Amino acid sequence: MPHLLVAVIVGLAVCQLGLLLTTLYLHRAVTHRAVSLAPGFAFVLRVLVWLVTGIKPREWAAVHRRHHAYTDVPGDPHSPILDGYWKVQLFNAVLYRRAAHDPETLRKYSRDIKVDKWDRALFDHGFLGLAVGGAILWLALGWRLALAAAGVHVVSYLVLNAAINAIGHRFGKRPFPGFATNNQWLALLTWGEGFHSNHHAAPTSARLSFRRGQLDPGWWVVQLCQRLHWLQVRHDGIHFTRAAQAALERQTGAHLPGAAAPAAGKPSPDVPAGEGTVPEEVLSRVLGVPAGEERLPETPPTEDRKPQLV
Numbered sequence: 001m002p003h004l005l006v007a008v009i010v011g012l013a014v015c016q017l018g019l020l021l022t023t024l025y026l027h028r029a030v031t032h033r034a035v036s037l038a039p040g041f042a043f044v045l046r047v048l049v050w051l052v053t054g055i056k057p058r059e060w061a062a063v064h065r066r067h068h069a070y071t072d073v074p075g076d077p078h079s080p081i082l083d084g085y086w087k088v089q090l091f092n093a094v095l096y097r098r099a100a101h102d103p104e105t106l107r108k109y110s111r112d113i114k115v116d117k118w119d120r121a122l123f124d125h126g127f128l129g130l131a132v133g134g135a136i137l138w139l140a141l142g143w144r145l146a147l148a149a150a151g152v153h154v155v156s157y158l159v160l161n162a163a164i165n166a167i168g169h170r171f172g173k174r175p176f177p178g179f180a181t182n183n184q185w186l187a188l189l190t191w192g193e194g195f196h197s198n199h200h201a202a203p204t205s206a207r208l209s210f211r212r213g214q215l216d217p218g219w220w221v222v223q224l225c226q227r228l229h230w231l232q233v234r235h236d237g238i239h240f241t242r243a244a245q246a247a248l249e250r251q252t253g254a255h256l257p258g259a260a261a262p263a264a265g266k267p268s269p270d271v272p273a274g275e276g277t278v279p280e281e282v283l284s285r286v287l288g289v290p291a292g293e294e295r296l297p298e299t300p301p302t303e304d305r306k307p308q309l310v
Helices: 002-031 039-052 057-069 085-100 103-109 117-123 126-141 143-169 184-189 196-201 217-227 242-252 280-287
Strands: 035-037 231-233
Touching (some): 002 039, 002 126, 002 217, 035 039, 057 085, 085 103, 085 143, 143 184, 196 242
């Protein structure tokens, strides 16, 4: 039993490493360019993603960008609003794989991510990466415990990744327009990814926590890496989408200083509003309201939204 406990702990630790790599490298860096990585650090993260998850970064970026372009309307690759909570929670990996293997999705949403010699030699072979990662566990633990640790890692990683999409669009607080939600408990398990409403309101923000009391562990890692000069954060402030900006302005009753004016019509909630940002003190005042009263006027997505590349 003590040996089995070691395998469980190792499996959970590897899962958390995979989730950290997902939010830091795949999500905040590659997909949304919220941070720019030093070349050497980027390569290390790329290798670790290959070993721990077997994911191809350009496929992950393409699927996620498509999710932002068609959030909870037909075309969204994994919407619990359209497909139901349990289908996304249980079969998120299948839905992801279907979208990742769609040539049009890759052509349209990852055309800026070029294939290089390392992709051709190693990183495009996801199962090889997982096999090498499994071999490292085997050498460290022996084959029985390595198999148990790998099983814990795979199951917990898939469950938590699915929860970000499934729970993150069905259950929790909705301070911004749309169906995406915030869940602090999920954010603590996924390095900040549980703040899904925040993320859809400001997809190019490296920080997913917007108000006092919200804890985004991934942002702490970003800050540490920035101090070590391993990365640079793209924006000093928080750049909201037009829909989120409009909701904030409806609550304050005035155009927020330093922010871009929202466009006319019905833009996608996930289209950045421009280069303006909301000052921290204004944001704190707007969102720093008592629990249960922080929901802004909600404008659920409609089918006539035009897809946008974020």
